[in-house]
Amino acid sequence: MKVFVYALSTCPWCRKTKKFLQENHIPFDFVDYDLQNEAEQDKIIREMTKFGGGSAFPLVVIGEEAVIGYNPQKIGQILGLKAAKA
Amino acid sequence: MNRESRKKALRHLYQRVVEPLGYKFTPDEEIADFLLEQEVNLEQKHGIPFCPCQGLTKDRDQNMKIVCPCIPFHRKHFDAMKRCWCGLFVHKDVMNPDELQQITLSEIKNG
Numbered sequence: 001m002k003v004f005v006y007a008l009s010t011c012p013w014c015r016k017t018k019k020f021l022q023e024n025h026i027p028f029d030f031v032d033y034d035l036q037n038e039a040e041q042d043k044i045i046r047e048m049t050k051f052g053g054g055s056a057f058p059l060v061v062i063g064e065e066a067v068i069g070y071n072p073q074k075i076g077q078i079l080g081l082k083a084a085k086a
Numbered sequence: 087m088n089r090e091s092r093k094k095a096l097r098h099l100y101q102r103v104v105e106p107l108g109y110k111f112t113p114d115e116e117i118a119d120f121l122l123e124q125e126v127n128l129e130q131k132h133g134i135p136f137c138p139c140q141g142l143t144k145d146r147d148q149n150m151k152i153v154c155p156c157i158p159f160h161r162k163h164f165d166a167m168k169r170c171w172c173g174l175f176v177h178k179d180v181m182n183p184d185e186l187q188q189i190t191l192s193e194i195k196n197g
Contacts, residue, residue, distance in 0.1 A: 010138035
């Protein structure tokens with residue numbers, strides 16, 4: 001299942017989310033919103049809105065599902081991780 | 087003013103704002119220090135200490151609602167989580183911030 005993380009470089013919960021995925025050996029792509037140019041940021045906000053988010057980070061897209069905020073339990077559940085390291 | 091002095095100044099200022107709202111700094115010092123550090127960076131970049139966990143957009147009115155401490159603009163949402171979105175502040179009665187989760191307003195509304 002494809003995993004994508006919308007993040008901010010300044011957000012500790014975004015860092016924790018990435019760390020959680022790494023520690024559970026889940027391959028993922030990510031974008032740090034605040035490090036993008038204005039046009040790219042507009043595009044990102046549009047995408048996040050589509051997934052029910054606003055401008056709150058992190059937002060993790062797993063296949064067709066989205067998890068807003070740092071929620072390792074929910075991410076683990078969607079990915080079917082048995083004993084997810086949080 | 088150096089970074090550490092600015093962090094200290096923000097702490098002092100925020101304390102006075104959030105206490106009457108029923109909030110306090112998170113007891114997780116590592117997170118608090120990291121977030122304050124990021125706010126000092128954001129203040130240096132934008133002139134305002136915005137929330138480090140919410141994105142700035144072209145909408146100035148919306149951006150003003152994420153100036154730390156942004157509790158008054160998101161009162162219902164944050165009261166339900168017992169923390170602000172970034173977790174710099176928690177309800178006064180919270181002893182273990184690890185038990186709290188980031189929940190969206192729509193998730194709260196839908197129970």
